[in-house]
Amino acid sequence: MQVYLDNAATTRLDPRVLAKMRPYLTTKYANASSIHRPGQQAFLDLTRARQTVAKLIGGEAEGIIFTASATEANNFIIKGVARANRSPKKNKIIISSIEHPCVRESALELEKEGFKIEFIPANSDGLITPAALQKLIDDTTILVSVMAVNNEIGTVADIVALAKIAHSRGAYFHSDAVQAVPYLKLDVKKMGLDFLTLSAHKFYGPKGVGLAYINRQIKIRPLIVGGGQEDGYRSGTYNIPGIIGLAVALELAYRERSAYLKKVTALRDHFWKSLKKAIPEVKLNGSRTKRVPANLNIMFGYIEGEAILIDLSFKGIHVSTGSACSATNLKASYVLRAIGLDKNFLNSNIRFSFGRFNTPAEIDYTIKCLKETVKRLRSFSPVA
C-alpha cells in the first residue's frame, strides 16, 4: 500500500483540474499576448480566470498577479514593497519568526540592503500574537508579513487582528496564505490584507503557478521585467494552462469546502486517537485548537526524525520531517526552535499532512507501520 501523507508539501492534481487545463496545452495554445484571434481568445480566458480568482478571495481582478510560484510571489511582495516605499522615515520590515524560507530569505536580503528587519517571536503554541507584533511595530515600519497558516506545524495566525495593528501604525500587511486553502475563508478586503500569496499545487492544482494579490494603490517594484505582462508587474509569457488550473482548483476547493473539511478532520482525529493508543511518548507540536485539520506535527521521543521517515517510506508511507539530518544545512527546523521546543527533541519530529485522496484504511495501515517503526528504532536508542 502506498500512503501519501505529505499534502502540505504538495498535492495530487485533481483530475477535473487537469481536464480543464488540457485544451490549453494541446489545441488552445496561443500566446495570450498575441493579437491574432487565438491569442485574444486565450487572453479572454485568462481574464475570466483572473475574475474567478478575484471573486473567490474577495479582491479586485486587477490586483491579481500570476507568478510561477508562491516563492516568486513572496519575493515580489516583500522586496517589491520594501524597495518601492523606502524613505528616510520608513525603513523597517517585520516578519514572523516562523515564516517560510522564501519570506525569511527575502527579508534577510533586504537587511543586507540596509533595511531594519524584526522577527515577531512565536509563543510555545506556535502562535503569533497581536501583543508580540505591538511590541515591535512603530511608525518606521513599511510592511508586516505573517503567514496565515504555518507550513510545518499547521498553526493558524489571527491575521485580522495583526493586520489592524499594522494599519494603525501606517504599515502595510501581507499574508502568505499558501497553506490556508480551503481551511480559512479568504476575503482580502474583509480581512484587511494589502497583499496575499497563494500557490495552486497546495490545493490540488498544478505546480508552477502561484499568485500575488496586491493593492494597486500601494507602490511595488516588479521583480521580473521584460515584455510587460501582468500590467508590467510581472513579465513573462502567461502560463495559461497553469492559471486556468489554479482558478479551477481554487473554485473547487471553496465549492467543496465543507465536505472536504469534514473528511480531513475525521482522518486527522482518527489518526491522532489511534496513534495515542498505539504509541507511548508522543507529543503534538503547536496549538491543539488553533490549527488546520490537515496537519499533525508530532514528536516521537528518543528517536530521530529522518530515520522514522526513511523507515516509513520503505513501508510505502510518505511523510516529512524538520530534523537536522534531513536538512541540507544540517540544522534542525527553525520553526520548532522558534516555538521553544526542548533542544533534545528538535530532531524527533514528523509532519503528517492529510488530504482529499487519503482514506481511513490508509490511516490504519500507517498506524500499524508506525508502531513497528517506532518500536524498532527505540529498541536500539541510547536515550530511550
Place this chain on the structure above:
Amino acid sequence: MALNYTKKTINHFLKPQNIGKISKPDGYAQIGNMICGDQLDFFLKVEKGKIKDVKFLSFGCASNIATASILTEKVKGLTINQAKKYDWKKVVKELGGLPRQKIHCSVMAVQGLQKAIADYEKKGDGEVKKPIAKKKSVAVKKTASKK
C-alpha cells in the same frame, strides 16, 4: 533534498548488525548528542588484542545507523591496531557511497569507535599485554624507591 542511499546503506539501516549493549564492556564511548541530531554509543569486548565483540546504540538518521552497522561488522575480529586504521573513507566505500551531506555520519561512527578503543586502552587491565607492562613498571619503581 534528494537522499539517494545505496541499496547496501538501506539494508544496513533496515537490518542493522551488532545493535545492542555489552554488559561490562572493555571499552565504551559515546559520541554526538540529541541536540545535533545524532548520537552513537559503542561497546567493545577485547580478547588477546582482538575485537571479540562490538555493539552499538544509535539515536540518529538512516545513515548514522547504517555506518555504525557496517563499521562494527568490518572491525569485528580485527586486532586493535588494525581497527585503529579503519577510516571513514573505507566505511563510505563499503556502503557504495553516501550522499554528500551524510559523509559526516561515517566520520562520526569512526570517531566513536576510536573513542571506545581509547577507553579500552586507558582502562588497560584484565588483558594480557598491557597489565604485564604496567606491573613491570610499577615493580621497577617500587624497588627503585626502596633503594
